[in-house]
Amino acid sequence: MNERIFGVDVGGTTVKIGLFDREGTLLRKWEIPTRREDEGKNILPDTAASILQEMKEQNILPENVLGVGLGVPGPVLPDGTVERCVNLGWKETVDLDDTLGKLLGGIPVTAGNDANVAALGEVWKGAGVGRSSAVMVTLGTGVGGGIVINGEIICGAHGMGGEIGHMHIRDDDLDVCNCGGQGCVEQSASATGLVREAKRVLAANPDTESSMRKSGDALDSRRIIDCAKDGDALASQAVDTMANYLGRALANIAMVVDPEAFIIGGGVSRAGAFLTDIVTRYYHRYSPLSKKKSYIVLASLGNDAGMYGAAKLVLNRFGKS
Numbered sequence: 459m460n461e462r463i464f465g466v467d468v469g470g471t472t473v474k475i476g477l478f479d480r481e482g483t484l485l486r487k488w489e490i491p492t493r494r495e496d497e498g499k500n501i502l503p504d505t506a507a508s509i510l511q512e513m514k515e516q517n518i519l520p521e522n523v524l525g526v527g528l529g530v531p532g533p534v535l536p537d538g539t540v541e542r543c544v545n546l547g548w549k550e551t552v553d554l555d556d557t558l559g560k561l562l563g564g565i566p567v568t569a570g571n572d573a574n575v576a577a578l579g580e581v582w583k584g585a586g587v588g589r590s591s592a593v594m595v596t597l598g599t600g601v602g603g604g605i606v607i608n609g610e611i612i613c614g615a616h617g618m619g620g621e622i623g624h625m626h627i628r629d630d631d632l633d634v635c636n637c638g639g640q641g642c643v644e645q646s647a648s649a650t651g652l653v654r655e656a657k658r659v660l661a662a663n664p665d666t667e668s669s670m671r672k673s674g675d676a677l678d679s680r681r682i683i684d685c686a687k688d689g690d691a692l693a694s695q696a697v698d699t700m701a702n703y704l705g706r707a708l709a710n711i712a713m714v715v716d717p718e719a720f721i722i723g724g725g726v727s728r729a730g731a732f733l734t735d736i737v738t739r740y741y742h743r744y745s746p747l748s749k750k751k752s753y754i755v756l757a758s759l760g761n762d763a764g765m766y767g768a769a770k771l772v773l774n775r776f777g778k779s
């Protein structure tokens with residue numbers, strides 16, 4: 459049977475939809491706007507309509523669709539419900555599998571948290587290909603995470619599995635994180651965290667020359683990394699602090715789940731090997747048992763990781779018969 463799978467990544471701005479075959483070849487991809495107005499009530503109907511339209515155009519019968527996988531930016535429980543999804547405007551519990559499944563006329567649906575699903579995508583077809591376990595860390599405005607062990611996502615009892623960004627890692631950071639905690643990984647290792655650290659370093663060293671000063675309030679993570687690459691001492695210090703805390707977090711995770719690899723993605727990962735080399739140095743310092751065993755690599759699927767992972771979620775759940 460010529461089975462097809464849809465992998466859907468619901469973001470705050472767009473819904474990315476991919477059509478896959480069973481082997482994981484991305485046959486077609488497109489996106490529709492995420493309509494967050496009216497508490498996001500149109501998002502799932504819009505997604506369903508777009509998938510049904512594609513099936514019609516491509517002559518795909520419902521019985522030839524193995525399922526639809528869905529990644530959403532919120533904590534998805536093992537039963538496919540999400541309690542709240544602020545980024546999408548959802549204020550009440552949504553049963554994703556059931557609601558989207560009904561809108562699709564009974565096609566099986568399975569959902570997961572977007573960061574977890576992206577990790578699954580990278581393990582399946584990206585930087586982790588050939589491996590069955592990896593931990594993905596996405597360094598963007600915040601820090602997202604996903605843990606895949608033996609090919610399955612670890613989502614935990616409350617959907618918080620893999621929330622690496624909110625591990626406490628730093629006692630001397632007294633600013634309060636979005637989660638209500640202090641000293642979270644996200645506060646040190648995100649793009650925002652790196653800028654905060656760089657500003658701290660600049661303020662503490664008013665007499666030291668740094669090309670970062672030229673940027674003023676427009677200083678961003680990319681500029682800091684560029685300055686560090688050029689040998690700017692204060693920029694290097696900020697990047698080093700960030701890499702230190704990230705390396706420490708990865709070392710702790712390694713001693714809990716022992717993955718084959720850590721996959722680093724997100725905007726800050728564009729710093730490439732320059733950043734991962736420093737993180738790796740700290741990682742080995744804090745986790746000597748992992749040396750020469752698990753590696754830190756860069757993500758390779760970019761924005762498509764969520765679609766791939768959502769498709770793999772379908773294979774994991776419905777593809778084993």
Ligand SMILES: [Zn+2]
Nearest residue numbers: 624635637642
């Ligand atoms: Zn936090």
